[in-house]
Amino acid sequence: MGKGDDAHACPYRVDRKSCQVFDGRPIDSLALEIHQPDPVVRALMAANFANWSAAIARCFDAALGRTPPGTDAKALGELVPMVMEGAAMRARTFCNIGYFDCNFAVLRDYITMLLATAKRDSFARSCWRGERG
Known part of the structure; x- marks a missing residue:
């Protein structure tokens, strides 16, 4: 998928005219509608x-051979939804x-x-071992 395709494939995109999020998926929708949710609702959220986050972390786990050593898949799994939620909230706020x-x-x-850093570092390590291609 190219960069231009993201706008059409992502359910978080905001409709410019209505300032509504397609699909209504973002957690922020629920969080904004519920003031001080009760413990059951909070636990479900x-x-x-x-x-x-775990599903996204599994994707990063699967890519660990292509990421730099020490890449924290769990942290990235938490980062991605936060960026998506924050981006959706900002787009809604400012229409x-x-x-x-x-x-x-x-x-x-x-x-x-x-990904590029890991590839570059891998190439550099292979050069030092005499595996130049």
Whole structure:
């Protein structure tokens, strides 16, 4: 998927005209609607977030051979939903999809940088071992 495709594939995109999030998925919708949720609701929201973060962390776990040593898949699994939620909240607040697009682009660039760093470091290590190609 190319950079231009993200805008059409992502359910967090905000409709420029209505300032509504497609699909209504963001957790912030629920959090904003419920003031001081009761413990049961809070526990369900926490479980939702934990499951979402864990699913993303599994994706990063699967890519650990392509990321720098020491990459924390669990932390990245928590970072991604926070960026997505924050970006959706900002886009809604300002009725401007540009906030979402900018935050999403920074996240994408960060992940791309992690992958490129690991590839560069791997190449450098192979050069030192005499495995030049």
